[in-house]
Amino acid sequence: MTTVYTKDRLFLARLKERYVLNKLGSTKQTYHVSLDIKDSGIQHQPGDTLAIMPSNQPDAVANVLSYFDHPSDTPIIDPRSKKLVTLHEFITQRVNINRAPKKLLESLGIDGSFPDLVSCLQEIGLYKDSVEKFCTLCAPMLPRFYSIASSMQASPHSIDLLVSTFTHPVGTREVPGVGSDFLCHQIDEKTPIPLYHQATKHFLLPENLHTPIIMVGPGTGVAPYRAFLQEREGGPGKNWLIFGERQKNYDFYYEDFFREMEANGELILDTAFSRDQDKKHYVQHKLMEHKDRLWQWLENGALLYVCGDAKRMAKDVLNVLENIIVENCSDPGGYIKNMRKEKRLLLDVY
Ligand SMILES: Cc1cc2nc3c(=O)[nH]c(=O)nc-3n(C[C@H](O)[C@H](O)[C@H](O)COP(=O)(O)OP(=O)(O)OC[C@H]3O[C@@H](n4cnc5c(N)ncnc54)[C@H](O)[C@@H]3O)c2cc1C
Numbered sequence: 376m377t378t379v380y381t382k383d384r385l386f387l388a389r390l391k392e393r394y395v396l397n398k399l400g401s402t403k404q405t406y407h408v409s410l411d412i413k414d415s416g417i418q419h420q421p422g423d424t425l426a427i428m429p430s431n432q433p434d435a436v437a438n439v440l441s442y443f444d445h446p447s448d449t450p451i452i453d454p455r456s457k458k459l460v461t462l463h464e465f466i467t468q469r470v471n472i473n474r475a476p477k478k479l480l481e482s483l484g485i486d487g488s489f490p491d492l493v494s495c496l497q498e499i500g501l502y503k504d505s506v507e508k509f510c511t512l513c514a515p516m517l518p519r520f521y522s523i524a525s526s527m528q529a530s531p532h533s534i535d536l537l538v539s540t541f542t543h544p545v546g547t548r549e550v551p552g553v554g555s556d557f558l559c560h561q562i563d564e565k566t567p568i569p570l571y572h573q574a575t576k577h578f579l580l581p582e583n584l585h586t587p588i589i590m591v592g593p594g595t596g597v598a599p600y601r602a603f604l605q606e607r608e609g610g611p612g613k614n615w616l617i618f619g620e621r622q623k624n625y626d627f628y629y630e631d632f633f634r635e636m637e638a639n640g641e642l643i644l645d646t647a648f649s650r651d652q653d654k655k656h657y658v659q660h661k662l663m664e665h666k667d668r669l670w671q672w673l674e675n676g677a678l679l680y681v682c683g684d685a686k687r688m689a690k691d692v693l694n695v696l697e698n699i700i701v702e703n704c705s706d707p708g709g710y711i712k713n714m715r716k717e718k719r720l721l722l723d724v725y
């Protein structure tokens with residue numbers, strides 16, 4: 376029987392392999408993270424995601440705990456799961472330490488807004504009140520989702536992820552993202568990695584193996600397409616990938632795999648490297664360059680997938696798609712609406 380894992384029933388995976396996909400000299404660090412899921416019973420399909428419950432960085436946890444007048448092994452009942460845990464476990468695994476909710480500040484009797492737990496605890500010096508009260512008022516740690524970058528056909532006992540690392544400002548400090556730092560820097564082969572699998576309802580491969588697919592995926596947006604292509608390798612359907620990143624020599628993720636499929640005549644591969652020339656060159660510019668092919672594929676029933684950044688990329692790609700359709704059809708709005716209705720325009724953006 377297949378076990379269904381959820382936020383409240385997590386599978387503990389282990390790290391199998393991890394390496395940086397960018398070459399030396401790159402301005403980015405994006406990791407290939409392979410997780411061992413043997414004996415989990417997880418059955419996934421291309422397009423699915425993995426939800427990871429990360430832990431906070433040990434130093435950041437120690438910093439928070441240093442403001443408590445309570446030992447770190449103080450037992451508490453987690454207000455959400457009702458399980459008995461120590462204060463240390465709670466701050467490590469169950470709290471978003473980069474948030475100080477208003478209700479917590481009110482309870483601590485302090486005014487103003489604070490970017491994280493440490494900055495508000497600094498205001499009071501030492502926390503002596505009830506630990507359980509404090510924990511109840513903290514923002515919860517939420518799962519982080521990652522597109523599965525491998526198919527079960529290619530790797531039945533492990534799941535590959537493509538994870539980009541970065542830092543972002545919290546108050547006056549630059550801090551790494553919690554989930555990405557956990558996967559890329561904190562875990563080793565011995566760390567239990569709590570996770571569950573989330574099946575996609577919409578970002579699915581066509582049932583008909585002959586249906587052509589167009590995949591637009593800059594950056595980590597390319598992750599699900601590796602799974603798509605592993606699944607469709609050797610099949611009758613035409614595949615077209617438009618990948619984008621900063622620099623061709625340093626940031627071409629899984630180039631060997633894509634090039635091999637291209638050489639075998641199983642993939643049309645187009646790339647847009649944004650920082651190899653003065654003017655930005657993005658995936659949507661590549662689509663525009665190949666507007667006749669795009670229209671021909673769409674008219675032949677191709678599915679168009681867009682994955683990656685939601686804020687700018689996806690909107691810009693959809694604008695260019697609309698412009699291309701305008702040139703070929705008198706009712707572009709209706710055409711796109713129809714594509715969405717027929718599930719031929721599929722977005723997985725974040
Ligand atoms: C369906 C879905 C699929 C996803 N697939 C992938 C995937 O395959 N690979 C992947 O790497 N991520 C993926 N993500 C994003 C991922 O879930 C996390 O949001 C991401 O790793 C950041 O989480 P974090 O815990 O590291 O950062 P947090 O600690 O949550 O910090 C987030 C903060 O950092 C900023 N931030 C987020 N990303 C960046 C960035 N790249 N550069 C600079 N600042 C940033 C945000 O504005 C926010 O303020 C996906 C998200 C969804 C919803």
Ligand SMILES: NC(=O)c1ccc[n+]([C@@H]2O[C@H](COP(=O)([O-])OP(=O)(O)OC[C@H]3O[C@@H](n4cnc5c(N)ncnc54)[C@H](OP(=O)(O)O)[C@@H]3O)[C@@H](O)[C@H]2O)c1
Nearest residue numbers: 539593594595619620621649657683684685687688691725
């Ligand atoms: N501050 C933030 O909140 C923040 C910042 C970055 C990423 N993110 C999130 O992290 C996700 C993963 O990031 P990632 O590192 O994999 O890659 P990414 O930041 O999405 O970058 C991948 C490629 O897309 C290009 N790009 C930038 N703007 C674009 C646009 N409007 N249209 C098309 N392409 C565009 C980038 O070029 P250039 O970089 O050369 O412009 C780069 O070549 C993003 O999708 C996003 O959700 C968040």
